[in-house]
Amino acid sequence: MNILIVGCGGIGGYFGARLLEAGIKVTFLARQNTVNRLKKNGLHLKSGRGDVSVKDIDALTKEEITGPFDVIILTCKSYDLAQSLRDCQKAVGRSTYILPMLNGFGHYEKIGSAFPDAQLLYGYCNVSTARNADGEIQHFNSIHEMTIGTDDIAQQDEVSFKALIELLKSAHFNLRVSKNIQQELWEKFTFINALAGCTTLLRGTIGELINTEHGQAVAVQIIDECQSVASAHGFSIRPRSNKITRDAFLQVGSPLSASMLKDIENNHRIELNLLSELCEFAAEKAVKVPLMCAAHSQLEVYLNNNKEFRHES
Numbered sequence: 607m608n609i610l611i612v613g614c615g616g617i618g619g620y621f622g623a624r625l626l627e628a629g630i631k632v633t634f635l636a637r638q639n640t641v642n643r644l645k646k647n648g649l650h651l652k653s654g655r656g657d658v659s660v661k662d663i664d665a666l667t668k669e670e671i672t673g674p675f676d677v678i679i680l681t682c683k684s685y686d687l688a689q690s691l692r693d694c695q696k697a698v699g700r701s702t703y704i705l706p707m708l709n710g711f712g713h714y715e716k717i718g719s720a721f722p723d724a725q726l727l728y729g730y731c732n733v734s735t736a737r738n739a740d741g742e743i744q745h746f747n748s749i750h751e752m753t754i755g756t757d758d759i760a761q762q763d764e765v766s767f768k769a770l771i772e773l774l775k776s777a778h779f780n781l782r783v784s785k786n787i788q789q790e791l792w793e794k795f796t797f798i799n800a801l802a803g804c805t806t807l808l809r810g811t812i813g814e815l816i817n818t819e820h821g822q823a824v825a826v827q828i829i830d831e832c833q834s835v836a837s838a839h840g841f842s843i844r845p846r847s848n849k850i851t852r853d854a855f856l857q858v859g860s861p862l863s864a865s866m867l868k869d870i871e872n873n874h875r876i877e878l879n880l881l882s883e884l885c886e887f888a889a890e891k892a893v894k895v896p897l898m899c900a901a902h903s904q905l906e907v908y909l910n911n912n913k914e915f916r917h918e919s
Contacts, residue, residue, distance in 0.1 A: 607676040607773055610635055610697050612690050614644065614665070616735035617707050618681035619743035621752065621779065623651040623658040628777040633664040633675070635694055641665040643741050653745035656778065668692075674699030677770060680706040680717070684877045687713055691720045698724050701763065703770060705729045705754065709798055710883050711791070725763070728787045729754045730794050733779075736865075750779040755787025792841035796832040797851050799884045799898065802864040803828045804855065807901040809867070812860040824897065825855045831895040835884060838891035870908060875915045878905050 609625065611618045614634045625632045626649070634644060648661040675697045682690040687708065698704070698721045705727045706713055718726055730753055734746040752774070756767075774781045784790050801812075804825050808815040815821035829851060833843045843851070854862060869876045881902040888895040909915050 607631075607770060608633065609677045609679065610675040610694065611679045611681060612694055613681040613683075613686075614640055614649070615681065615683075615737050616743060617731060617733065618679070619649060619737055620651060620653075620733055620735045620745060620750070621679065621681070621707075621731070621777075623649055623660065623743060624750070624777045624779045625774075626660045626663075627656075627658045630773060630777065631664070633666060635668065635671070635690075635697070636665055638667050640741075641667055647741060649743070650741070651743040651745065653743075653750075654748055655745065655750060668694070668696075671696040673697075674702050676701070676766075677703045677705065680704065680708060680713075682708070683875075684708055684710065684713065684879050685875060687716060691717065695720075701725065701766065703727055703766075707731050707752075709877070710795060710880050712879060712883055725767075727754055727756055728784075728791065730791060732794075751782065752779060753782040753784050753787070753790060755784035755790070789841055789844070792836045792839070793843055793847040795884070796829075796836050796843060797847075797854075798864065799880060800825075800829045800832045800851065800855070801862070802866045802880060803832070803898050803901040805863040805867045806870065806905060807897065810863070811867075812855055812862040813858060816856060816858065816860075822856065826852075828897050828901075829855060831888075831893075831898050832884060835888045835891070835893050835895065838893050839887060866905075873912070875912075876905060876909065878902070878909060881905060 609632050611622045611632060612635045614622065614636050622632050622634060644663040644665040648659060649663050651658040678694060678697060680690065700723045703725045704717055704721060706717060707729060732749050732751040736744050738744055771783055804815060805811065808821060815825060836843055866876050881898060885895060885899055885902050
């Protein structure tokens with residue numbers, strides 16, 4: 607199978623490096639400056655799970671695509687999705703699997719509308735990575751998990767789907783195939799929204815915010831708000847996921863924060879759509895989420911005060 611990874615940031619670079627490490631053919635679709643850097647310097651990953659350095663990298667721009675790929679892994683930011691879908695049009699065929707690694711839900715409809723004949727998979731990842739100024743991929747902890755699912759695997763080409771799963775399993779990261787992908791997507795959606803809401807609203811890590819008089823109570827209320835939205839839509843958070851979430855938000859001295867907070871601290875663009883979706887889902891079911899609305903408003907102020915960012919809700 608020939609795999610196209612759209613984007614070579616922290617997520618695309620990490621999983622791309624692991625696939626290359628396993629001897630799997632991978633091509634990166636990126637902007638010209640990133641393509642030039644990859645071809646000149648290669649791809650380098652620093653990780654406690656094992657470093658990877660690959661000198662000869664296949665990378666191309668949208669103008670250089672000559673035909674369909676078997677698999678496309680989308681790792682772009684949500685605000686780049688529309689452009690990324692336009693860029694990879696020539697890479698999509700009727701049997702192409704499209705696996706998005708984006709947060710939220712809105713991108714599935716956009717991908718399905720752009721490529722109705724392709725085989726759209728549901729997916730998410732748990733990995734903490736970033737690309738530094740030199741283009742090197744940094745892996746910050748030991749977790750490197752990718753989860754894949756479909757609403758109805760019976761409608762997929764079973765042979766090629768199994769081949770894809772076996773191929774991904776041969777790489778050095780943990781691959782899961784979920785039989786309950788919608789429930790898992792909602793559980794991740796509530797967790798990352800709560801984390802973004804807490805750490806951007808209070809402008810600190812989990813350890814810093816629970817070291818204040820009211821920070822722990824605020825965190826608990828934000829978790830409750832996010833989980834109430836999931837419940838209203840028929841996806842009540844299961845006990846194990848609930849425990850993992852609440853334990854993570856109560857760790858004294860925890861350095862945990864949303865990547866969105868890091869983006870704000872570095873004056874970078876943010877993915878406001880994540881909180882926008884949560885607030886919209888809440889409104890659909892008349893669920894009150896005042897703290898999440900406050901966090902969303904604060905992030906809107908941040909975007910509005912940075913004129914170089916195009917405001918996307």
